[in-house]
Amino acid sequence: MARKNRNPVGKNVDPEAQKKKTRTLTLKSSDGQEFSISESAAVLSIAIENMVEDDCAGGVIPLPLVDGGTLARVITYLNKHAEDGASDEEKRKFDEEFVSGMEMGVLFDVVLAANYLDIRGLLREVRRRIADRMKNKSVEWVRKTFHIESDFTPEEEEQMKKEFAWAWEGVDSDVDD
Amino acid sequence: MDRTRIRSGLDADRISNLPTNVIDNILKFLPLHDTVRTSVLSKGWQYKWVNVPYLAFxxxxxxxxxGEHNIESIIYQVLLLHKGPIVKFTLGFFYFDFYPSINNWLFFLSDHRVEELHLSYSSSDVRRAISHHLFTFDHLKHLILTNVVIRPPSTFKGFGRLVSLDLIRVEFEPEELNMFTSKCPMLEYLNLDFSIASWFRHLDIDAPNLKSFCFWGILSSIYFKNATYLGEMSITCFPILRRHTTSEAGDDDRNMIKILGQLSSITRLCCNNHFLQLLTKGGVPHKLPVNLNNMRDLVLSITGFGFEAEVRGVLCLITSSPNLQRLQITSANAPAEDMLSTIEFLKKAQQETEIPLCRLDTVTIRGFSYWVDEKEFLKRLLSAATVLRRLELHSAYHLSEEEQREISEELLSFRRASSQVEIVFQDPAVI
Incomplete structure (x- = not known):
């Protein structure tokens, strides 16, 4: 009876999925750093999955648009999401912590990498985080935080403010969060 | 020199140079006020907001x-300036005087490939029919309507892509709902929350892809015509009459078989006592003709363990679900007139019939009172569940440790199919 419990009947192990777990790929960043990663984690990036499928990888996959520091971060994310037995709740918590500590510059590096590598979940998290930094903030605050230079004349700006006067309500006072 | 270069690198405006799809998607997460304000950031940003495919009022x-702003004119302004598809549109509140405008907005939106639409009228006192333009939204995948009346026109071709439908306090005729769902062949999720339809004489659900069905409201009968994939069902219903009659003239069908007989994929059933009463109308078979082999969870509310029809219904469900893993019963502990005959029935069932419960792992009883009828029911379960690991008893009133020990000892002294049952008591405070 006990033995039967330890080997649950009907739980088929997909040999292809098993292979992906053991097979490793090498990713090469723009500055020449190489990283090993299991295929099952790497293919969470749709772009890498396509490269693997087209077999244009040849062992090392060059990623000329991602620098080493950013790639290391992305790989941490991929490994967590490919981890066996990580619950959805665990992954959600990880995602939150993963992006909450990032500085603005890093957020942009990661959002570009996630967009290029087509990693949907990561892209969504980082976009949400960037949006959170803009939420309820004044135009001046957003300009300052994101280094956006205005090329409107004060008159033009005043005119637009008038046109959308309603949108200027409900703004927090300018304090860094 | 180097330092200035590093500084300028850090100070660069990176957000403005992100790919358009990334910016669009960042703006998607912002409330409309913030999105519109981005138009003033710089000339490059002036028209970025008009492409954001989500509009949430x-x-x-x-x-x-x-108060000084007119909501209607703001909505007109935004819709007129917006460009491209509007994938998701929310009008989370609207008032009576919006009705002519809603007609215009829905007409405008109907060729914008809207996939997700939420419309909610602010008051539940008076409901009015929603504009017929709604029925021309061909791309709709998710629809949530609150506090309105829906009257699909006879020309309604259906929503060929609709996956989820939430009708909250929505009024419709039962035939209309039946017609409506049968014209949404991709429908997977249907939620009818306190929706009133001329007393729900009869509800026919014809949705071949339905996976989840939730119902809360008045119901007198229900039938699933074509629901081979239905996995989760949650029904909290109330009878039309205050005193529910169990035998109606001419109604000698066995509801249990009629309603559940078709649901071979069901994995989780959650229902209240009135639905159990509805199921047991016309008599309860010992078990269903076809097993519910996929059923894993039963979450049932009953009036009390002394009510024979309900207890028979519960046993029929259990007996027909050989792969059941978790059973939760919440009892309102009402005293039953037919308690003695129920006990008699349970005792007889003990000797006569076998329940195949070889997967049942956890049983939870809420409102546990340990009356004789409840004890007999537990006896019946303990004798059948071969791998039962945990029996959780949430008592209706405080039990001292001494009382808990006595109850445990007695329960464990009954004939028991599983050698590893752990009995856990929870005080009423943590229910």
Whole structure:
């Protein structure tokens, strides 16, 4: 009876999925750093999955648009999401912590990498985080935080403010969060 | 020199140079006020907001507005300036005087490939029929309507892509709902929350892809015509009459078989006592003709363990679910007139019939009172469940440790199929 419990009947192990777990790929960043990663984690990036499928990888996959520091971060994310037995709740918590500590510059590096590598979940998290930094903030605050230079004349700006006067309500006072 | 270069690298405007799809998607997460304000950041940003495919005039939007602004004209302004598809549109509140405008907005939106639409009227006192333009939204995948009346026109071709439908306090005729769902062949999720339809004489659900069905409201009968994939069902219903009659003239069908007989894929059933009564109308078979082999969870509310029809219904469900893993019963502990005959029935069932419960792992009883009828029911379960690991008893009133020990000892002294049952008591405070 006990033995039967330890080997649950009907739980088929997909040999292809098993292979992906053991097979490793090498990713090469723009500055020449190489990283090993299991295929099952790497293919969470749709772009890498396509490269693997087209077999244009040849062992090392060059990623000329991602620098080493950013790639290391992305790989941490991929490994967590490919981890066996990580619950959805665990992954959600990880995602939150993963992006909450990032500085603005890093957020942009990661959002570009996630967009290029087509990693949907990561892209969504980082976009949400960037949006959170803009939420309820004044135009001046957003300009300052994101280094956006205005090329409107004060008159033009005043005119637009008038046109959308309603949108200027409900703004927090300018304090860094 | 180097330092200035590093500084300028850090100070660069990176957000403005992100790919358009990334910017669009960042703006998607912002409330409309913030999105519109980005138009003033710089000339490069002036028209970025007009492409954002999500428009939400929801409570956040309303709360950010002071009284001096006219909501209707703001909505017109935004819709007129917007470009491209509007994938998701929310009108989280609207008032009576919006009705002519809603007609215009829905007409405008009907060729914008809207996939997700939430419309909610602010008051539940008076409902009015929603504009017929709604029925021309060919791309709709998710629809949430609150506090309105729906009257699909006879020309309604259906929503060929609709996956989820939430009708909250929505009024419709039962035949209309039946017609409506049968014209949404991709429907997977259907939620009818306190929706009133001329007393729900009869509800026919014909949705070949339905996976989840939730119902809360008045119901007198229900039938699933074509629901081979239905996995989760949650029904909290109330009878039309205050005193529910169990035998109606001419109604000698066995509801249990009629309603559940078709649901071979069901994995989780959650229902209240009135639905159990509805199921047991016309008599309860010992078990269903076809097993519910996929059923894993039963979450049932009963009037009390002394009510024979309900207890028979519960046993029929259990007996027909050989792969059941978790059973939760919440008892309202009402005293039953037919308690003695129920006990008699349970005792007889003990000797006569076998229940195949070889997967049942956890049983939870809420409102546990340990009356004789309840004890007999537990006896019946303990004798059948071969791998039962945990029996959780949430008592209706406080039990001292001494009482808990006595109950445990007695329960464990009954004939028991599983050698590893752990009995856990929970005080009423943590229910």
């Amino acid at each position: 929801d409570w956040t939007f309303k709360e950010n507005l002071s």
